[in-house]
Amino acid sequence: xxxxxxxxxxxxxxxxxxxxxxxxxxxxxxxxxxxxxxxxxxxxxxxxxxxxxxxxxxxxxxxxxxxxxxxxxxxxxxxxxxxxxxxxxxxxxxxxxxxxxxxxxxxxxxxxxxxxxxxxxxxxxxxxxxxxxxxxxxxxxxxxxxxxxxxxxxxxxxxxxxxxxxxxxxxxxxxxxxxxxxxxxxxxxxxxxxxxxxxxxxxxxxxxxxxxxxxxxxxxxxxxxxxxxxxxxxxxxxxxxxxxxxxxxxxxxxxxxxxxxxxxxxxxxxxxxxxxxxxxxxxxxxxxxxxxxxxxxxxxxxxxxxxxxxxxxxxxxxxxxxxxxxxxxxxxxxxxxxxxxxxxxxxxxxxxxxxxxxxxxxxxxxxxxxxxxxxxxxxxxxxxxxxxxxxxxxxxxxxxxxxxxxxxxxxxxxxxxxxxxxxxxxxxxxxxxxxxxxxxxxxxxxxxxxxxxxxxxxxxxxxxxxxxxxxxxxxxxxxxxxxxxxxxxxxxxxxxxxxxxxxxxxxxxxxxxxxxxxxxxxxxxxxxxxxxxx
Numbered sequence: 001x002x003x004x005x006x007x008x009x010x011x012x013x014x015x016x017x018x019x020x021x022x023x024x025x026x027x028x029x030x031x032x033x034x035x036x037x038x039x040x041x042x043x044x045x046x047x048x049x050x051x052x053x054x055x056x057x058x059x060x061x062x063x064x065x066x067x068x069x070x071x072x073x074x075x076x077x078x079x080x081x082x083x084x085x086x087x088x089x090x091x092x093x094x095x096x097x098x099x100x101x102x103x104x105x106x107x108x109x110x111x112x113x114x115x116x117x118x119x120x121x122x123x124x125x126x127x128x129x130x131x132x133x134x135x136x137x138x139x140x141x142x143x144x145x146x147x148x149x150x151x152x153x154x155x156x157x158x159x160x161x162x163x164x165x166x167x168x169x170x171x172x173x174x175x176x177x178x179x180x181x182x183x184x185x186x187x188x189x190x191x192x193x194x195x196x197x198x199x200x201x202x203x204x205x206x207x208x209x210x211x212x213x214x215x216x217x218x219x220x221x222x223x224x225x226x227x228x229x230x231x232x233x234x235x236x237x238x239x240x241x242x243x244x245x246x247x248x249x250x251x252x253x254x255x256x257x258x259x260x261x262x263x264x265x266x267x268x269x270x271x272x273x274x275x276x277x278x279x280x281x282x283x284x285x286x287x288x289x290x291x292x293x294x295x296x297x298x299x300x301x302x303x304x305x306x307x308x309x310x311x312x313x314x315x316x317x318x319x320x321x322x323x324x325x326x327x328x329x330x331x332x333x334x335x336x337x338x339x340x341x342x343x344x345x346x347x348x349x350x351x352x353x354x355x356x357x358x359x360x361x362x363x364x365x366x367x368x369x370x371x372x373x374x375x376x377x378x379x380x381x382x383x384x385x386x387x388x389x390x391x392x393x394x395x396x397x398x399x400x401x402x403x404x405x406x407x408x409x410x411x412x413x414x415x416x417x418x419x420x421x422x423x424x425x426x427x428x429x430x431x432x433x434x435x436x437x438x439x440x441x442x443x444x445x446x447x448x449x450x451x452x453x454x455x456x457x458x459x460x461x462x463x464x465x466x467x468x469x470x471x472x473x474x475x476x477x478x479x480x481x482x483x484x485x486x487x488x489x490x491x492x493x494x495x496x497x498x499x500x501x502x503x504x505x506x507x508x509x510x511x512x513x514x515x516x517x518x519x520x521x522x523x524x525x526x527x528x529x530x531x532x533x534x
């Protein structure tokens with residue numbers, strides 16, 4: 001592509017530079033508006049500066065990628081509601097044989113869950129589990145957090161739905177889900193294993209000894225609390241129900257206040273305690289009325305009569321001795337619903353493997369879960385990261401405008417002779433370029449800038465080389481996220497979740513991550529390059 005006019009080149013470069021600064025450093029002091037707003041600002045400047053027309057800007061937005069991203073986020077939300085990540089948390093602590101075993105489990109579970117549910121989602125929900133288990137067993141959290149973030153990045157490289165840059169590559173390259181999976185699965189499996197070995201070698205001594213007992217005392221978490229904790233990635237607040245301690249305290253206060261009024265209803269209170277199911281608002285209302293009129297027993301009679309009626313209606317008698325309560329009915333209903341969620345997810349993965357359109361498959365699976373839930377879908381849809389979708393829209397427009405300046409094409413023309421993937425030296429140079437740009441400009445913009453050019457250069461060699469070039473781009477741009485703390489959103493998620501944890505706060509510093517991330521990234525990337533085939 002020929003270079004644009006000097007004015008368009010300058011203005012396009014300014015718009016892209018503003019986007020880059022706000023995307024990489026979203027809280028810069030002079031304009032702390034965040035990544036999403038920075039993406040929209042870059043896109044708007046591209047149109048205002050007339051680098052691209054409004055019609056070209058709309059055309060630059062890749063709807064199949066947005067549809068695939070939206071569908072996978074909705075499916076992940078319903079899987080979180082169906083306790084999928086709670087079960088993954090159980091696997092972390094189930095019959096654990098020590099710190100080294102725990103670290104290996106984190107690597108495996110993080111990699112697999114990231115390949116199926118995206119790396120960001122896995123890091124959001126698993127960080128709290130890892131912190132709790134490490135603190136419960138008095139272990140240093142640092143190596144386990146590194147294991148979680150690094151393995152999530154490596155594992156997400158295996159599938160098109162593992163991370164955003166893979167979504168872009170799968171849609172642009174038109175490589176099927178199965179071909180993508182089997183092309184990168186060997187590299188992913190070996191990469192996760194090598195990454196775990198490097199972690200064990202670097203932190204062997206630390207994992208062989210418990211933390212100093214003189215460290216600040218921390219409340220030990222019960223086992224059942226560790227394996228059943230649910231950490232939602234949503235930022236919205238939900239209505240919370242009474243926990244068991246609050247419920248018992250409520251019953252005690254009801255039993256002790258105004259004894260002349262409730263002596264005839266002690267059995268009902270005990271029945272209520274045993275059942276553990278009640279409308280808390282009705283009890284609160286009756287309690288308020290009882291406190292206003294100590295001599296009036298009517299509110300307590302109304303509550304007792306309602307409880308007695310519900311107790312009778314809640315039981316269905318079959319064969320004279322089988323009693324099924326409404327609580328048991330609800331349990332079976334939830335079990336059936338969870339089974340449907342898992343079946344729909346498996347059906348989605350099978351459909352992707354057989355080659356159906358990935359975007360429409362993900363959207364169809366999301367809508368199927370919405371219908372099967374048979375409830376207002378707004379709470380689940382509000383958990384979708386719409387800011388990420390908007391960020392992608394702005395980024396598509398900004399990158400397309402920057403491409404029209406001709407600067408990326410000129411840079412690739414200079415690098416292309418040294419980056420031919422039919423030579424080992426060419427693969428090494430291309431990998432280093434992708435590593436550098438992925439950490440400089442983030443991996444998704446790197447894929448958008450280099451993808452079509454790298455593929456076109458490889459297609460001139462052979463069709464198999466073109467496929468190999470796309471897979472190489474997916475592998476290197478994803479593993480590059482492990483180089484530094486700022487290289488991947490998954491790293492930042494783990495760092496922020498660990499720092500903000502209410503009871504287990506831990507600060508994962510930039511340099512402590514770089515000390516492991518730099519050698520691990522180089523070794524894992526090099527090994528993966530030898531295993532990728534076209």
